Amino acid sequence: MTEHQQLPDSAVTDSEPAKPRRGKNGDGAERHDAIYRTISDAIIEHRLRPGARLREDALAEVFGVSRTGIRKILQRLALEHLVTLTPRRGASVTRPSAEEARDVFAARQLVECGVMDSVARSMTAADVSELRDIALRERTALRAGEQSTAIKLSAEFHVRLAQLSGNATLAEFIGRLCSRSSLILAVYGNPGNLGCESHDHDELIDCLEAGKGERASAFMGRHLKAIEASLSIDVEEEETPDLHRIFSL
Amino acid sequence: MTEHQQLPDSAVTDSEPAKPRRGKNGDGAERHDAIYRTISDAIIEHRLRPGARLREDALAEVFGVSRTGIRKILQRLALEHLVTLTPRRGASVTRPSAEEARDVFAARQLVECGVMDSVARSMTAADVSELRDIALRERTALRAGEQSTAIKLSAEFHVRLAQLSGNATLAEFIGRLCSRSSLILAVYGNPGNLGCESHDHDELIDCLEAGKGERASAFMGRHLKAIEASLSIDVEEEETPDLHRIFSL
DNA sequence: GCCGGCTTAAACGTATACAATGAAGCCCAA
DNA sequence: TTGGGCTTCATTGTATACGTTTAAGCCGGC
Incomplete structure (x- = not known):
């Protein structure tokens, strides 16, 4: 504490x-x-x-x-x-553990990439413009230094995307994962680096708008990997320091 | 009601x-x-x-x-x-809607198949024997006509399997999906047909024991498809009958 | 004879009171 | 001066009481 x-x-x-x-x-x-x-x-x-x-x-x-x-x-x-x-x-x-962080991102990798196909197939022009709006506001917030807003908009982008899959169950799960990711960013993220590259989301929309579900999935995979890679998940001191390990050596 | x-x-x-x-x-x-x-x-x-x-x-x-x-x-x-x-x-x-049923099974298709690879890689001999035990008890219950026990054991099998992936987040999600699947079976299942073929789970274990994650994933996919196909998800009367639709024709 | 409003009762929603537990501070003794 | 035990306080866990709302039964009017 x-x-x-x-x-x-x-x-x-x-x-x-x-x-x-x-x-x-x-x-x-x-x-x-x-x-x-x-x-x-x-x-x-x-x-x-x-x-x-x-x-x-x-x-x-x-x-x-x-x-x-x-x-x-x-x-x-x-x-x-x-x-x-x-x-x-x-x-x-909650202060997410390193293991939890890895699990959450592995889950996102599996699930968010997995829904890209459905999203690409069922996305309408209105959906595209809504997503672009979110992405735009996110970039604006990021540039203005409003971290809180940017973080929330980033999560919102991923959640809205998931909802477009038409599968409420998966969308709900992805929503939870995004919320937890935000916590993980708070613990393991490096200041000044929010994880999401500014233009990643826009490129993703491009893929989806073109109906390239496969490409979108691959891009989402790289996107999530990039976020995860930007974290410093180096099992820092556990909440209960392992005294045995520390002093027995 | x-x-x-x-x-x-x-x-x-x-x-x-x-x-x-x-x-x-x-x-x-x-x-x-x-x-x-x-x-x-x-x-x-x-x-x-x-x-x-x-x-x-x-x-x-x-x-x-x-x-x-x-x-x-x-x-x-x-x-x-x-x-x-x-x-x-x-x-x-809860009385799951037809849409919910489809969503849950689509989610299971994506997630349960997706973890087969990790499971195949990290499974130990002890895990195998535990899974075989569950599968055996399930078949026994099924043959004895103890539906309740069989249903619970079937869900338990899928959940234990997911836990072997080492990803607690995904395992938790799959657990929820299995519970909901049980509800879906109660509403849309046909009596006498529990969905799971008796020997499917054993075959699945065989694949995993041999380290064939790819094959296990494909098999799990067919397994889930078979369960879903055994259901009668024919959007029966909604709770609030659509009077407009009924009388306008 | 039937429909509509009223009454009554049952069940949920919320707040509050009380009990229990763990933590922090204090005092006393060595 | 320090360490340990005790006291006290803060905070959560649980139950219960009360208000509110909805549903059903009853009665009266049309």
Whole structure:
């Protein structure tokens, strides 16, 4: 626990500052979903860094709901591997292990390349322009130095792409993988290098627009490999340093 | 809502009949996990059929915990697509749509075939014998007419296989897909035909033991195709009959 | 006789209270 | 001065109570 980051104000985009709204049922599930997305976004955009503790009381107060709702949200985030729930210690933003990082990227390699064919076949002109828009905004954010925005847009690009495959199950899985990748970038990424080359996504769209599923798949493979290669996954000190190994030599 | 199945006694394997155990903290998380697995198994083994309602009060009483814990478990099951949570109507075992069925099998085709290579490379003799044991027990159950056991063992086979790939993320995903496949079988499967041919799994092991990842992948592809082909996925009546379509003609 | 509104009850959604546990700080003794 | 044990506090885990909503049953009017 080297960092002492604790729910910085900037992590909460919602404008309402702990408005009670108690006794009124109001929206209910919608509100919870909004809170979920707010926290999820904060994690994906690196405004909440891996290791940051997420105390139930604090979150409940910030969002103006009771701990019950917060717990539900935290459990959902935990099932998506975005936060880690330690039995009596509470929740914290997941700090992905090196192994997890490798697994996630291997999975992306398999799945994201695998759907390129379907995507190329079913993509419409409207889809193309939407993807181009995302890619454009991503490059703009990158150039403006807005890392948070760029990271989120990059993930959004991959997710939208996956959705075009028409397979909701695979799209959902890829969405989870992208979220986790964002966490992995936060831990193992090098500052100044966001992984995604600026024009990779545009080239990918070119392949798909031309209906070249095979080429798109190969390109996506190289793209993901490039991101992974840009990381520094050098099994740094484990959370519990192996004293035996250290002192026995 | 054609069936009126409501938590049949046979759905609960646990021996304790609503033992209160109140006031004692006891195990806590372990207990919840056990309850989760009990319900999950009941769904996978078709002792709880799709559409069956899962009332919180009833479950809380059966397992001797409060609704709080039950809600947590139901939400977890919902995120795995095993139960469907309708906002003010409660939980029920998911009835997969035809589209969902196709998506799940397409995903399995992509992912399970994709990991065969890693599996073939890293499989040990112990792994082989464990898989053979599962396959044997599956055939035995099938021959004895114990459908529930056979279904569960079939899923277990695929999951164990995936775990041998060494990629926990992919293995987890495949596990979810297998659980959902069990639900799909319950809805679209034909009685007497469990989908899996008796000796398919054994042949698959043969390929893997020989280190033929390529052949294993192809075989797995055919295996999954065969299961899917054995289903009757003929978009039957939707839950909300399309009156416009019916009467406009 | 049938349709529509009202009443009642059952089930979910949320908050709050209480219990339990682990961690940190403090005091005392060596 | 330091180390160990004890006390206290902070935080999570669980249950329960209450509000809300929906569905079904009943009654009255048309």
